[in-house]
Amino acid sequence: MASxxxxxxxxxxxxxPAEMAKRNFIFxxxxxxxxxxxxxxxxxxxxxxxxxxxxxxGDEGDKLIFKILNSGDYLSKVNPEKLTTHNSQLIxxxxxxxxxxxxxxxxxxxxxxxxxxxxTFPFKRFQxxxxxxxxxxQKGRYREFYQCDADVVGSNSLLNEAxxxxxxxxxxxxxxxxxxxxxxxxxxxxxxxxxxxxxxxQIVDMTVAIDKLDKIGxxxxxxxxxxxxxxxxNIEQIKPIILLEGSNDEKLLSLRTVLATSAIGLKGCxxxxxxxxxxxxxxxxxxxxxxxxxxxxxxxxxxxxxxxxKTNEVQMGSIGGGGRYDxxxxxxxxxxxxxxxxxxxxxxxxxxLEELNLFPEATSQTTQILICPFDAECEAYALPLLQQLRxxxxxxxxxxxxxxxxxxxxxxxxxxxxxxxxxxxxxxxTGLLTVKNMVLGTQExxxxxxxxxxxxxxx
Amino acid sequence: MASxxxxxxxxxxxxxPAEMAKRNFIFxxxxxxxxxxxxxxxxxxxxxxxxxxxxxxGDEGDKLIFKILNSGDYLSKVNPEKLTTHNSQLIxxxxxxxxxxxxxxxxxxxxxxxxxxxxTFPFKRFQxxxxxxxxxxQKGRYREFYQCDADVVGSNSLLNEAxxxxxxxxxxxxxxxxxxxxxxxxxxxxxxxxxxxxxxxQIVDMTVAIDKLDKIGxxxxxxxxxxxxxxxxNIEQIKPIILLEGSNDEKLLSLRTVLATSAIGLKGCxxxxxxxxxxxxxxxxxxxxxxxxxxxxxxxxxxxxxxxxKTNEVQMGSIGGGGRYDxxxxxxxxxxxxxxxxxxxxxxxxxxLEELNLFPEATSQTTQILICPFDAECEAYALPLLQQLRxxxxxxxxxxxxxxxxxxxxxxxxxxxxxxxxxxxxxxxTGLLTVKNMVLGTQExxxxxxxxxxxxxxx
Numbered sequence: 031m032a033s034x035x036x037x038x039x040x041x042x043x044x045x046x047p048a049e050m051a052k053r054n055f056i057f058x059x060x061x062x063x064x065x066x067x068x069x070x071x072x073x074x075x076x077x078x079x080x081x082x083x084x085x086x087x088g089d090e091g092d093k094l095i096f097k098i099l100n101s102g103d104y105l106s107k108v109n110p111e112k113l114t115t116h117n118s119q120l121i122x123x124x125x126x127x128x129x130x131x132x133x134x135x136x137x138x139x140x141x142x143x144x145x146x147x148x149x150t151f152p153f154k155r156f157q158x159x160x161x162x163x164x165x166x167x168q169k170g171r172y173r174e175f176y177q178c179d180a181d182v183v184g185s186n187s188l189l190n191e192a193x194x195x196x197x198x199x200x201x202x203x204x205x206x207x208x209x210x211x212x213x214x215x216x217x218x219x220x221x222x223x224x225x226x227x228x229x230x231x232q233i234v235d236m237t238v239a240i241d242k243l244d245k246i247g248x249x250x251x252x253x254x255x256x257x258x259x260x261x262x263x264n265i266e267q268i269k270p271i272i273l274l275e276g277s278n279d280e281k282l283l284s285l286r287t288v289l290a291t292s293a294i295g296l297k298g299c300x301x302x303x304x305x306x307x308x309x310x311x312x313x314x315x316x317x318x319x320x321x322x323x324x325x326x327x328x329x330x331x332x333x334x335x336x337x338x339x340k341t342n343e344v345q346m347g348s349i350g351g352g353g354r355y356d357x358x359x360x361x362x363x364x365x366x367x368x369x370x371x372x373x374x375x376x377x378x379x380x381x382x383l384e385e386l387n388l389f390p391e392a393t394s395q396t397t398q399i400l401i402c403p404f405d406a407e408c409e410a411y412a413l414p415l416l417q418q419l420r421x422x423x424x425x426x427x428x429x430x431x432x433x434x435x436x437x438x439x440x441x442x443x444x445x446x447x448x449x450x451x452x453x454x455x456x457x458x459x460t461g462l463l464t465v466k467n468m469v470l471g472t473q474e475x476x477x478x479x480x481x482x483x484x485x486x487x488x489x
Numbered sequence: 490m491a492s493x494x495x496x497x498x499x500x501x502x503x504x505x506p507a508e509m510a511k512r513n514f515i516f517x518x519x520x521x522x523x524x525x526x527x528x529x530x531x532x533x534x535x536x537x538x539x540x541x542x543x544x545x546x547g548d549e550g551d552k553l554i555f556k557i558l559n560s561g562d563y564l565s566k567v568n569p570e571k572l573t574t575h576n577s578q579l580i581x582x583x584x585x586x587x588x589x590x591x592x593x594x595x596x597x598x599x600x601x602x603x604x605x606x607x608x609t610f611p612f613k614r615f616q617x618x619x620x621x622x623x624x625x626x627q628k629g630r631y632r633e634f635y636q637c638d639a640d641v642v643g644s645n646s647l648l649n650e651a652x653x654x655x656x657x658x659x660x661x662x663x664x665x666x667x668x669x670x671x672x673x674x675x676x677x678x679x680x681x682x683x684x685x686x687x688x689x690x691q692i693v694d695m696t697v698a699i700d701k702l703d704k705i706g707x708x709x710x711x712x713x714x715x716x717x718x719x720x721x722x723n724i725e726q727i728k729p730i731i732l733l734e735g736s737n738d739e740k741l742l743s744l745r746t747v748l749a750t751s752a753i754g755l756k757g758c759x760x761x762x763x764x765x766x767x768x769x770x771x772x773x774x775x776x777x778x779x780x781x782x783x784x785x786x787x788x789x790x791x792x793x794x795x796x797x798x799k800t801n802e803v804q805m806g807s808i809g810g811g812g813r814y815d816x817x818x819x820x821x822x823x824x825x826x827x828x829x830x831x832x833x834x835x836x837x838x839x840x841x842l843e844e845l846n847l848f849p850e851a852t853s854q855t856t857q858i859l860i861c862p863f864d865a866e867c868e869a870y871a872l873p874l875l876q877q878l879r880x881x882x883x884x885x886x887x888x889x890x891x892x893x894x895x896x897x898x899x900x901x902x903x904x905x906x907x908x909x910x911x912x913x914x915x916x917x918x919t920g921l922l923t924v925k926n927m928v929l930g931t932q933e934x935x936x937x938x939x940x941x942x943x944x945x946x947x948x
Contacts, residue, residue, distance in 0.1 A: 036541065036603040036821045038534050039587050044600055046607070047529030047614065054530070066879055068856045068886030070506035070904075071513070075497050075633050076535065076589075076619060077555075082495065096536075097558040099585050101623035105577040113572060118564040126558050128498050130535075141503055144495040148505070150903035152889075155506065160535060164560040174534050187889030189868070200879075311872035362495045397527045409648070413770035420525055420659075427527030430611075430646030444609035445529075 041165070041173030048446075051395040052380060056205065057158055060178055060374055063201040064156040067193055069180045072155050074137040077128045084129070086136045086361065094163045097126040130162040134179045135358070135371075142183055143362035151184030170377065181371030183358070188301055191335045191354065192308035194372045195319055198339050198350055203315035205379065206388035209342040210317050210349075215325035216302050217332045217353070219285060222295015223271055223323075226288070227264045236260065237326035240272050244324070248273070271323060278306055278321040285323070301334060327351050337372055344385050349375045399426045400447045402438040404454040406431040412453050415463075415478055422482065442468055451481065500624070500632030506904075510854040511839065512635075515664065516617055519637055519833055522660040523615040526652055528639045531614045533596040536587045543588070545595045545820065553622045555632075556585040589621040593638045594817070594830075601642055602821035610643030629836065640830030642817070647760055650794045650813065651767035653831045654778055657798050657809055662774035664838065665847035668801040669776050669808075674784035675761050676791045676812070678744060681754015682730055682782075685747070686723045695719065696785035699731050703783070707732070730782060737765055737780040744782070760793060786810050796831055803844050808834045858885045859906045861897040863913040865890040871912050874922075874937055881941070901927055910940065 038044060045053060061071070077098055084092050105113070108124045115121075131137050134157045142149065158178045165171055180197065182190050191214075198212050224233040239254040246254070248269070255265050271288055274281045282299055289295030302321060309319060317339075325336050334354030341349055352372030359367045383389055399419055403409040409431035419426040427447075429438040435452060442450045452464040462475040476484070497503060504512060520530070536557055543551050564572070567583045574580075590596050593616045601608065617637045624630055639656065641649050650673075657671050683692040698713040705713070707728070714724050730747055733740045741758055748754030761780060768778060776798075784795050793813030800808055811831030818826045842848055858878055862868040868890035878885040886906075888897040894911060901909050911923040921934040935943070 036599040037538060038599075038603075039536050039538055042534030042536060044534070044604065045532040046604070047531055050530040050532060065854060065856075066882065066884050068859075068884065068904075070856075071509040071854070072506055073504040073509060075501035075503070076621070077498050077501060077633065079496060079498055093560070096560070098589075099556040099558050099581065101552070101555070103577045105575050105580065110573075110575065113575070114569075116564050116569065116572070118562045121564065122558065130557075140495040140497075144497075145503065145505070150900055152900075154886075162535070174536065185889055187891065189887065189889045308872070311869070312876050395524060396529070397524075400527075410770070413767070417771050423525065425525050425527065427613075428648065430644055430648045432646065441609055441611075445527075 039173070041167030041171075043172060043174070047395075052383070052389050053376070054395060055389060056376055056379055056383070057176070057178065059204050060201045060376075061156065061158065063197055063204065064180050066200075067154075067180075067197055069154045069156040069182075072138075072141060072157055073159060074131070074134075074141055074157070076130055076160070078131055078137055078140065080123070080127055080129045082140050083132055083136060087132055091132065094165055095132050096130040096162045096164055097122060098128040098130065100125055100127055131159075132163060133161050134159060134177045135181075136361075138179070138181060139358045140362055142367070143359050143364045146364060152182050152190075153184055154180070154182040156180040170381070172377070176376050178374040178376050179371055180373075181369055183367050183369035186368050188304040188335075189308055190370050191301075191305045192312075194337065194352065194370065195305070195309060195317075196312055196314070198337075198372065199314045199317035201374070202317060202339070202341075202349075202379075205383060206386070207341055207343065207382070208316050211340050211342060212317050212319050212350075213322040213325050213338045213340065214302065214305065214319060215322055215336045216298035216334055217336060218294045218298030218301065218334065219289070219323060220298075220326060222289040222292035222298055223268065225292045225295065227260075227267050229260065229264060232259065234330065236268070240268065240324045241326040243272060274323060278302075278319065281321045281323070282306075298334075305335065327353065331355055333357075335370060341382050344382055346378055346382055347375075349378045349382060351375075397425045397427050397445055397447045399424055399449045399451060400438070400442045400445075401426065401428045401451045401453065402435055402442075403429065403431050404435065404452075408453040408455075408458060411458050412451075415451070415481070418478075418482055439466075439468075498632070500626030500630075502631065502633070506854075511842070511848045512835070513854060514848060515835055515838055515842070516635070516637065518663050519660045519835075520615065520617065522656055522663065523639050525659075526613075526639075526656055528613045528615040528641075531597075531600060531616055532618060533590070533593075533600055533616070535589055535619070537590055537596055537599065539582070539586055539588045541599050542591055542595060546591055550591065553624055554591050555589040555621045555623055556581060557587040557589065559584055559586055590618075591622060592620050593618060593636045594640075595820075597638070597640060598817045599821055601826070602818050602823045605823060611641050611649075612643055613639070613641040615639040629840070631836070635835050637833040637835050638830055639832075640828050642826055642828035645827050647763040647794075648767055649829050650760075650764045651771075653796060653811065653829065654764070654768060654776075655771055655773070657796075657831065658773045658776035660833070661776060661798070661800075661808075661838075664842060665845070666800055666802065666841070667775050670799050670801060671776050671778050671809075672781040672784050672797045672799065673761065673764065673778060674781055674795045675757035675793055676795060677753045677757030677760065677793065678748070678782060679757075679785060681748040681751035681757055682727065684751045684754065686719075686726050688719065688723060691718065693789065695727070699727065699783045700785040702731060733782060737761075737778065740780045740782070741765075757793075764794065786812065790814055792816075794829060800841050803841055805837055805841055806834075808837045808841065810834075856884045856886050856904055856906045858883055858908045858910060859897070859901045859904075860885065860887045860910045860912065861894055861901075862888065862890050863894065863911075867912040867914075867917060870917050871910075874910070874940070877937075877941055898925075898927075 083095055104125045160174050160176050162174050195212050202210055220237050224230045224236055235258040239251050243251050252265055274284050286299050325338055327336055332353035333356040336353040337351055338348045339350035354370035356368050358369050401412045403412050412428055416428045448469050450466040450468055457463050461477055464473055465476050466473040542554055563584045619633050619635050621633050654671050661669055679696050683689045683695055694717040698710050702710050711724055733743050745758050784797055786795055791812035792815040795812040796810055797807045798809035813829035815827050817828050860871045862871050871887055875887045907928050909925040909927055916922050920936055923932055924935045925932040
């Protein structure tokens with residue numbers, strides 16, 4: 031067999047043990063919080079039938095979907111004349127019937143419709159699985175990455191919205207973040223503004239522009255609105271709204287005045303009011319909630335609340351987002367099922383925790399004790415201790431006899447094992463084992479009983 | 490958008506919350522044991538470059554690898570004349586450069602070689618990820634399924650083999666299995682037998698036949714050996730060996746006599762002896778170890794120990810297997826790196842636990858308390874309780890106001906929530922909440938303090 035210089039496809043990654051421990055810390059924390067709020071995990075297949083995915087993400091999205099070549103003689107189904115057209119797009123449907131999921135939302139909608147008779151609504155599910163996109167890879171953008179979503183469908187209670195704020199707050203606080211903002215807006219308020227300026231049909235253009243306020247400033251937004259066909263007068267009306275200052279309640283009050291003539295705008299204010307009212311009953315941890323009228327994220331999709339989360343500790347794009355949608359399952363024939371959901375940006379959260387040095391040092395994912403024997407006799411002597419430590423649920427390894435102690439200690443260091451027990455002839459003769467604290471560099475002599483007792487106390 | 494009748498690709502599955510809770514029970518148990526023995530998790534990408542995978546699983550295997558169509562104008566790279574051949578196999582390499590992983594072993598070998606300068610050997614890794622095979626789907630055989638592997642590379646100590654026996658024992662016992670057999674053999678013993686009958690070049694034919702002893706009996710094996718070109722005399726020599734009875738030590742003793750003239754055969758006996766000797770220092774739980782000379786599994790691959798695990802409680806194929814290999818990374822240019830590994834058959838273990846009713850009733854994966862309010866006022870009254878329960882890390886839900894209590898209780902039942910707290914006008918007036926035990930069907934009146942205290946005691 032010829033030797034191949036090994037590599038991974040561009041945009042994909044291996045995760046080392048150290049990286050996996052950190053990733054698991056993030057995913058386990060988020061999953062625990064999802065469960066605490068009554069969300070239950072599902073998984074869907076990595077591949078879906080192409081007709082489940084295609085047409086759901088726009089033309090650009092379709093191009094980014096990874097298609098799976100049919101097995102066997104995949105060309106046999108292609109009309110030879112069609113093949114001579116050399117038209118990749120035309121022929122793709124004949125040679126590929128399955129594709130890799132592009133997100134977790136469409137497969138979830140498919141799941142709900144397919145299993146609607148087995149599901150008790152409201153259905154609160156979470157899902158943590160990889161997705162694939164044939165995007166051009168760049169810093170922070172991968173072709174395979176995990177999404178981490180929670181959604182509830184079949185309940186229009188705004189308590190769900192409030193609880194998603196609490197979920198963000200609890201999960202991110204548990205991950206160690208000290209200062210972050212959960213921005214919230216409501217599509218109906220954006221509709222109200224568009225209505226107000228008589229541009230209801232241009233709501234997308236309007237929101238795409240004002241969504242950039244953070245990045246390009248008021249001048250930039252003005253320029254973009256003009257380019258998109260809004261008048262100076264429109265802009266004069268929009269400006270004071272998107273520049274609203276003050277507390278959430280103050281902003282809402284101003285909005286009610288401005289949107290007084292727009293039924294849908296007022297409805298949006300009522301919904302936000304209800305969410306804020308729910309939140310008053312809860313004590314939040316490290317997050318704060320901020321009404322941000324410029325927030326629009328995936329507007330065509332959301333019909334009510336819109337969420338976005340930003341850390342205030344480091345420079346970083348949003349680390350979470352979501353919102354309410356009213357017809358997600360319509361594409362699969364189940365109409366009028368309302369839902370609301372959020373997503374955590376795991377890769378970005380990873381980078382934030384790394385930058386802030388928030389990953390816990392020792393975790394249950396790593397070896398806690400390494401036993402280092404001088405030789406085979408010492409190895410045999412160590413076996414009962416090995417079992418006793420494991421019986422106490424201590425992650426313990428015995429380095430197989432035959433290696434120098436130096437090499438064994440290097441192994442412990444490389445694996446960040448905090449405690450090493452060295453067993454040589456002296457140790458066996460006296461029954462006093464050499465116990466090395468690899469973090470402090472100290473060592474002491476302990477009996478096996480001492481070690482086992484210490485482990486109980488320490489654990 | 491046209492409505493599509495939703496389905497999943499054949500051979501793939503959705504996992505519902507109830508199924509996920511059970512699957513997580515299996516995976517979490519196995520992962521915990523892997524970690525206890527010093528194995529650390531890695532993950533590799535779902536897709537690998539085609540040249541990493543192709544040619545590693547034989548011609549039949551290559552056909553079962555799911556290939557990913559190149560993005561964009563994938564036909565542009567294909568020579569038009571070549572296209573007119575209509576030869577699917579010939580053209581596949583031009584239109585597909587990536588494929589879905591077929592197992593975890595080859596990606597692991599690729600990982601080790603690619604990261605060899607960052608790895609401290611011995612490298613003990615585990616990996617739990619899905620793999621994909623374009624097999625014809627049938628009962629128990631899926632096109633997407635999880636593999637659950639642990640391997641150590643860079644250590645030839647037989648302590649590793651002994652520890653894999655212990656890992657099987659501990660993990661399967663923790664999963665609730667009461668009676669299972671960890672079969673062990675050694676490729677070198679099989680080589681010794683083949684040598685003994687002067688058929689070293691036909692070792693594969695020999696082992697494929699005797700591996701079937703369980704299924705087709707001695708007569709069947711004899712017939713197959715004859716068909717494969719073995720003589721009556723060969724069979725007379727093989728028969729007493731594969732029919733060896735007695736304890737592992739007795740079998741080994743007999744083997745040493747039979748294989749006295751075969752250096753490699755005796756080496757195999759020594760290795761097994763060492764593994765058994767290690768195991769004497771440990772107390773096993775519910776598993777027993779059995780030397781099975783007919784065991785051959787993937788012989789071309791293994792060079793030392795061979796493992797296979799069977800439950801004795803229900804009819805089921807092997808629920809685990811593995812062995813030692815001496816040149817796994819050779820295909821990627823890193824020679825002479827020895828390794829040994831095992832795998833758990835998660836889907837089969839799932840079926841076994843289901844049949845034996847061994848899945849735990851309540852798990853930390855489900856909601857423990859559902860609060861059911863009669864109306865919006867009761868909902869508001871319940872919010873602080875909701876937070877207090879969650880502050881105690883109790884998975885708690887509040888059913889949003891607006892549904893009849895009957896519907897709320899149905900929801901609790903469907904989700905198997907064990908405790909329900911009903912809050913109506915009476916409850917608010919008296920401060921005595923109605924607490925319903927959904928398992929026993931009993932109910933009592935408790936103050937909020939009672940509830941919170943009970944929760945502490947009960948948790």
